[in-house]
Amino acid sequence: MVGQAQGNDTGVLASDHLAVTFSPETGGIVSVRSLRSNHEFVRPAAKKPLLWRLVLRGRDRTEMVLDNTRVGPPEFESKIGSLALHWQGVELPGSAGTLTVRVTCELAREDDTARLRLWVQNDSSAFGLWDVQFPVIAPLVRSEESQIAMGRGSWGVLYANSGTRITGVYPSHSLPMQFALLQQGKNGLYLATHDPKALFKEFTFEPSCEFYVNTHAMDMGVTGSDWEAPYPFALGVYQGDWMTGCKRYRHWALEAAPWTRKGPLGKREDVPExxxxxxxxxxxxxxxxxxxxxxxxxxxxxxxxxxxxxxxxxxxxxxxxxxxxxxxxxxxxxxxxxxxxxxxxxxxxxxxRLWDIATANFAEAKAHCVKDDQQEVTIERYGKSADLAPMCPTQPFxxxxxxxxxxxxxxxxxxxxxxxxxxxxxxxxxxxxxxxxxxxxxxxxxxxxxxxxxxxxxxxxxxxxxxxxxxxxxxxxxxxxxxxxxxIWTPRSDQEIPMNSAVYSGYTLYFASNRAFEHGDVSYCLCQARDFVWGTQLGWDGTAIVEPQHKAKLAFLGRLARLRAAARDYLVCGELLEVLEPTNEVPNLSGTWNTPDGDGPVTLKAVHGALWRGLDGSAGVLLANADTDAHVFSFTIDTKRHGLGSSAEWVLRQVGAENQTRISSQDNGQVSHMVDVPGRDGLCLVLQAASSD
Incomplete structure (x- = not known):
């Protein structure tokens, strides 16, 4: 029955879009299937499928790991649109007490995203929770077309199916947003913690194809500490690319996250103009x-x-x-x-964050800095820096x-x-x-x-x-x-995708487009062109850029900066909708950037393009050419998919020019155009329905 668990012996919860199946033997997830495309994301099913893994620690710092495959089958409780799994009276070794574990999965009939929660009642007088890994899903399908998108580093990265371990720590530069995407062609799997409290956690894809979220417990190691389902894990399917998945997270973040509560930049008076x-x-x-x-x-x-x-x-x-x-x-x-x-x-x-412990006034600060589980001051060092103590941000001092x-x-x-x-x-x-x-x-x-x-x-x-x-x-x-x-100053690569702008464009500012200054004009201009259309405030190199030998770099930076000023309603206050791929042949350029693996080669198109929605609802096409030669860039925009309106005819004008072009749309709402982008320059084209002109 759609929208209802299929009974205690099957553990299936399905909607019109998604079916999630839990093993009757272990309670682990054995299937995540997109019903619209009949695509399976868990294959082959594990013999003992996992769902949760708990790390507990005793007073003597002894650690114990427990997971759902070691504690017997769960009891299933099914209702319309939900399924609950119960593990009652799980005994800990050495008569150390018991745990009760409960998992719920909610999935409305019309929804394509299931929401999973975990509760742990800890009745042990010897052990406290240390880490909670939930959900654990394995094995996620990997194939030659599989890609994993994570918002790591400056922009986000689209990883090929390399079989390497991919992990990120949230909230930090290694995982700025708490979601990841598994792409298999146009079939996408959305993996997100919808956690408005932003708890300290890690997302990990293991080479064994296991995925899990590890969240550090509150009151770590305190005997009898429980886990009270502080957030739902969102497990969803979609048809589209990584941008589609990013927009799903944007919807949650703008609706429920406290960090967006002040509204978009265009309406915020507390962000200086x-x-x-x-x-x-x-x-x-x-x-x-x-x-x-x-x-x-x-x-x-x-x-x-x-x-x-x-x-x-x-x-x-x-x-x-x-x-x-x-x-x-x-x-x-x-x-x-x-x-x-x-x-x-x-x-x-x-x-x-930091206080030098060798300073005379550290004596008054010591009580307020971070302490480890042995009550020792935590120390950080950066190259030849002093010994620096991270300060606890909760302390009024x-x-x-x-x-x-x-x-x-x-x-x-x-x-x-x-x-x-x-x-x-x-x-x-x-x-x-x-x-x-x-x-x-x-x-x-x-x-x-x-x-x-x-x-x-x-x-x-x-x-x-x-x-x-x-x-x-x-x-x-x-x-x-x-x-x-x-x-966003960290190393760049040609495997990056603008996940951060896809989610938070119009709500915050990103700045820097460095990491290529020392590697010649072509390398530098490639970085500026790409990062410009993705929305960052450019630059953040040293004052050496004003020296004569860097004249070409400075000139290109200036042209793009002036274009950004003219395109403010898009690049500052608007929303990134799509990275535009040319529909014609545009030559590649190669250069050297400082990448996560050190200085290395990059190869990208000479002309970069992106589609933005402006404050007035119009579309802005941003183009930047890193080459010294002009190049034609042809593109197609799906106006219906991006919610730009419906019109048989569209008006296209270039910012800074007086002429306009009228373009007829196809029956499916697609609008196509080709434009000559001057060498080492950029363009902003504004597209509006003719009826609103």
Whole structure:
């Protein structure tokens, strides 16, 4: 019966779109089938299929691993649209007590996504939960056409079926968003934790074709600690490509995630217009006399709003003596004022996580830093850095210290933005200090603590006439309600896809298009062209870019930056709808980028294109040509699929030009066009239904 579990002996729950089958012997998932395409995602069925795996730890730090294949068959309870599996009185070894485990799966008749939840009642006086792995699904089908999409690094990566281990830690640069996609042709499997609390977790695809989500328990190792189904796991099927899967996650994030509650950028008055308008960034490093003249040259060459990310404005060495940034180097405030008078965003660096344990004032900070399960201070080192202690973000002492630094930068130095390093890059730390008042080990308290820190800072930064932007490193999603921009500076590759823009375009800012500066003009321009149409604020190389030998790089960067300014309604306030593939032959260009595996070759099309929806509902086609020669780029847009309206005729105009072109649409709503893209330049084409012209 569609929409109802098929009985205790089969464990099938099905809708009009999806059927999920659980083993009567172990309760593990033996089938995930798309009913519309009759495509199976679990094959061949395991002899002892898994569903959950629990890691428990005793007072003496003894670990025990338990999974559903070792505890006997579950009891099934079926209702219309739901199925429950119960494991009652699971005995732990050595008379250490019992566990009761319950799993529910909900799937409405019209839905294509099942929602799974797990509860663990722990009646043990000897063991506490440490890690919860749920769901565990194996084996997921792998074939030559299989691809895995994960939002790792700067943009997201589309992995081929390489048989290697793929894992990401959330929330951090290695997994900024809590979902992954398995693509097999046009058959897609959506794997997501719809967790508004952003708990500390990992997504992993093993070479054995096992997939699981590992979430660290709250009150880790505390005897008798339970697991209360803090979020549903969404298991869905769809027809389409990775963009289709990304839009499914976008729908959830915009509807239910607290980090999008302030609305889109176009309506947010707490994000400074000066930061929204930045089109290119440059890194400044050191004293005012070196930084200011070079930044002014950069701004003049770009000819559009720019920002400087100013490092080493302080007297202390980089990665030493944090957080004692004051006093600044002489002339810093005067340099800030001079640049601001030219309309430049001046954004100094601070670290918002770390304290140098060798500083004299660490004695007062020690009680508030992260402690491991032996109550020792956690230490991090970066190259030849000092020994640095991550601070616990729940502690008012640290919250107030970060606020004090930012206020001084605003009041004493006059900056109009501050960069808070590592917040959205480094994963949460486990903290076991019972005096901090948060659950031991893990929990939502890490993200909650930063929100408690940043809420008042954000309010101060954009009140009483102040318009100070706040940014951070990398792009973990749960911080975007208080941090306006994310520095996506990590290595690039030609296997990337713009998953972050697909989900959060129009809701946050990404900046940087570095990683190719040292490898010649072609390599550099390839990176700028691709990243431009994907929506980032460009640049973030050093002031060497204003030197004569980099004239071609700077000229191309300036052209794209000026085009970004003209296309603001799309690239800042709009939504990325599609990466456009040319329907004609466009030549490839090859270059060298700094990739996750070190400097290596990349090969991409000379012309890059993307389709964006604008503030007024129109479509914007963004094109950028990295080659010195002009190239024709032909494309087709499915106006119905993208919700752009219905019209027999469409008007196409080029931003910056007066002429218009009228295009007839096909019966299926597709609109096709070809355009000549000048060498080392870009275009923005606006498409609107003729009836709304």
């Amino acid at each position: 000066s930061l929204k308008n930045v089109c290119a960034w440059v890194i400044g490093n050191g004293a005012t006399a070196e930084v200011v003249p070079a930044v002014e040259l950069f701004a003049e060459a770009i000819g559009a709003p720019v920002g400087v990310h100013w490092y080493n404005w302080h007297k202390i060495p980089f990665d030493w003596e944090y957080p004692n940034y004051f006093p600044p180097k002489p002339g810093f405030a005067e340099g800030v004022l001079e640049l601001k008078q030219r309309g430049i965003v001046v954004m100094p660096y601070i670290n918002a 640290w919250q107030n210290k970060v606020a004090e630094i930012i206020r001084r930068l605003g009041d004493e130095c006059g900056v109009n933005a501050v960069y808070l390093d590592q917040i959205a890059s480094a994963p949460p730390r486990l903290c076991f200090d019972a005096n901090h008042g948060h659950p031991l080990g893990s929990g939502s308290w890490w993200v909650d603590g930063y929100r408690q820190m940043l809420d008042p800072i954000k309010k101060w930064a954009t009140s009483d006439g102040r318009q100070m932007g706040l940014t951070t490193e990398n792009n973990a999603e749960p911080y975007m309600d208080n941090l306006d921009g994310f520095l």
